[in-house]
Amino acid sequence: MSNDTAAIDSSALTTGLSRKPQVIAAEAERPVEDRGEPVFSVKDLDFYYGSYRAIRDVTMDIWPREITALIGPSGCGKSTLLRCFNRMNDLIPGAHIEGQIMFRGEDLYGSRVDPIEVRRRIGMVFQKPNPFPKTIYDNVAFGPRVNGFPRNEMADLVELSLRRAALWDEVKDKLKQSAFSLSGGQQQRLCIARAIAVKPSVILMDEPCSALDPIATIRIEELMTELKDTYTIVIVTHNMQQAARVSDRTAFLTADVDDKGIRCGVLVEYDRTDKLFTTPKDKRTDDYITGRFG
Numbered sequence: 593m594s595n596d597t598a599a600i601d602s603s604a605l606t607t608g609l610s611r612k613p614q615v616i617a618a619e620a621e622r623p624v625e626d627r628g629e630p631v632f633s634v635k636d637l638d639f640y641y642g643s644y645r646a647i648r649d650v651t652m653d654i655w656p657r658e659i660t661a662l663i664g665p666s667g668c669g670k671s672t673l674l675r676c677f678n679r680m681n682d683l684i685p686g687a688h689i690e691g692q693i694m695f696r697g698e699d700l701y702g703s704r705v706d707p708i709e710v711r712r713r714i715g716m717v718f719q720k721p722n723p724f725p726k727t728i729y730d731n732v733a734f735g736p737r738v739n740g741f742p743r744n745e746m747a748d749l750v751e752l753s754l755r756r757a758a759l760w761d762e763v764k765d766k767l768k769q770s771a772f773s774l775s776g777g778q779q780q781r782l783c784i785a786r787a788i789a790v791k792p793s794v795i796l797m798d799e800p801c802s803a804l805d806p807i808a809t810i811r812i813e814e815l816m817t818e819l820k821d822t823y824t825i826v827i828v829t830h831n832m833q834q835a836a837r838v839s840d841r842t843a844f845l846t847a848d849v850d851d852k853g854i855r856c857g858v859l860v861e862y863d864r865t866d867k868l869f870t871t872p873k874d875k876r877t878d879d880y881i882t883g884r885f886g
């Protein structure tokens with residue numbers, strides 16, 4: 593895999609600042625445990641929809657080239673937390689965060705940061721495959737075109753992105769067909785190819801398999817494992833087996849209910865996946881993973 597994607601990691605989130613690809617290229621060659629700095633550092637994060645606090649006091653680090661799973665019962669704030677990582681929640685009127693998220697040493701919510709650049713660097717794949725009503729080719733080429741990617745290199749970029757998303761062999765002879773002609777699992781891999789095409793360093797996935805059959809699900813899980821050589825992945829899943837199968841670290845969230853009956857999402861436990869599933873420290877985690885709750 594080339595270092596071009598990793599090189600993007602080092603560029604500042606504010607547009608126009610200088611890039612230092614050589615630094616990150618060297619970093620990419622070092623073993624995982626050696627890579628020092630977290631990709632995201634979340635500190636004392638509260639998230640509000642208007643006056644409603646949906647999550648509170650979240651502190652956690654997300655590590656490079658790992659898959660981090662967010663699990664927990666419905667409504668505990670998994671999607672909300674995930675959307676904080678690429679400022680997708682900014683699009684919701686009245687929503688705001690308190691606390692801090694650092695992304696590669698930069699304040700993600702800093703006043704000089706360009707949220708459009710954030711969403712290019714930190715891509716997102718949703719629960720239901722949502723290809724554009726365009727051809728397979730144009731779905732992948734869409735983002736790069738908007739970013740002014742050279743026309744004469746586009747076909748190569750589309751092929752590379754489809755290859756990385758493990759879809760190329762299935763679609764190479766029908767690139768001009770509508771994306772809707774694909775199966776659900778193929779559409780989801782197309783959405784992953786579309787996310788990859790703009791060269792993000794992080795891919796956020798919100799229950800990416802929940803609309804897929806078991807075979808398509810396994811295919812996406814295999815793909816995620818391949819992709820983590822290059823990308824940092826954060827996945828929300830309600831499927832604990834999936835979290836156990838694919839992730840390196842797991843965060844368990846739940847909804848706390850205060851004495852007024854108001855629910856608020858909290859991070860109960862965050863650890864290496866094997867540890868969290870075999871020797872959880874918190875009883876609430878234990879109850880959840882053993883099916884006594886949730």
Ligand SMILES: Nc1ncnc2c1ncn2[C@@H]1O[C@H](COP(=O)(O)OP(=O)(O)O)[C@@H](O)[C@H]1O
Pocket residue numbers: 641646664665666667668669670671672673684857
């Ligand atoms: N756009 C929104 N406006 C107001 N409240 C929301 C919005 N989205 C989610 N919520 C609320 O925030 C809480 C967490 O939701 P969510 O992050 O979707 O949970 P999960 O993904 O864990 O099921 C829930 O109480 C939900 O109703």
Ligand SMILES: [Mg+2]
Pocket residue numbers: 670671672828
């Ligand atoms: Mg959700």
